[in-house]
Amino acid sequence: MDPQKFNAVWVQDTTEGDVSDWLKWLGVGMVMRGLAWTAGYGNGTTKVKIAFDGDSCCEEQLVTLPGAGVFSLGSRIKLDCSKQKICDWVGAPLVPPKSLLVSGRLTDVGMEIDLFTLQSEPHSSVKRSISEDGNTMTTECTVCMPGAKEIKVKTTHKKSTEEPAPPCSELLSSCLVPIFTDAIPEDSPYKDSVISDSLAEYFSSAEQCLDSLVTTFKAKEADSSEKEVSLEEVSEANFTIHLTKNDDSKAALVYNLDKDAGTLTSTYRAGETDVVTFTWQVRADPVRLEVSNSWPHDQARLYDSYQWAQRTLKMILPHSKQ
Secondary structure, eight states: OOGGGGOEEEEEEEEEEEEHHHHHHHHHOHHHHHHHHGGGGTTTHHHHHHHHHHEEEEEEEEETTTEEEEEEEEEEOEEEEEEEEEETTTTTTTTTEEEEEEEEESSSSSSEEEEEEEOOOOOEEEEEEEEESSSSEEEEEEETTTTSSEEEEEEEEOOOOSSOOOOOOOOOOOSSSSSESOOOOTOOOOOEEEEEEEEEOOOOSSSHHHHHHHHHHHTTTOTTTEEEEEEESSEEEEEEEEEEEEEOOEEEEEEEEEEETTEEEEEEEEEEEEEEEEEEETTTTTTTTEEOOOOHHHHHHHHHHHHHHHHHHHHOOOOGGO
């Protein structure tokens, strides 16, 4: 089957099978399982974005945190039967993200994905297909429980008629390097940070990676919400990006570089108010990028660090590798 048929924004339509047992297996408590049932398990509201890049499936689910915003969270899986390590977001926000090994392949009717623990023990399997008219995606998940009853859940999604298929380049999950939430070094001083897989293929040293961060952020251009952007070089270790919004309000991104520590921080300032600070820590042996921020909401802090880790790597990795 042509994998491009999966390219769309998909809205969850139905959920059936051993859903309560599946949520329990994922670690969701009884109260939250009841609330999930009351909410219809996300039917009619949960959205998934999918775009293919060759034989790689880039997928994101939109997760809403009340009072904190909407986050687009996902990973990239190469469907070539190779085993890869990814961050699995199934069950968010009820279930914390975790690292799993996956092996996927394209089939005549869609795709099949096998998931394993980091110890290579079977975790679950997923089969996906598209209806003949191309408007319905069916996902069948089977939990691997040796010696116990199999848990099976089937969901269907309808292709959105309001949102066009996203270009793969616009999905954060198209980032070539995986990001993990549960592989943080023990000496990390940051709370709810995330860290990339090795960047040794792209950078020969942590210093080169840090320099690339600085160069990229200094070259910021105006986005759709901004009228003007200007760079102020305050010192060798400090620079500020001044922003004029479309409504003529002022904001700034205030950067501080510490080469000895391998860190770059950025504080978003709206008017005279500091809103949030992000920290990029470049680690060595191997070169990896750790990202954290100062949002007060624990899940929002983790989710936004994950988004910004992917966004940053999409910006700094050599374009020839993208």
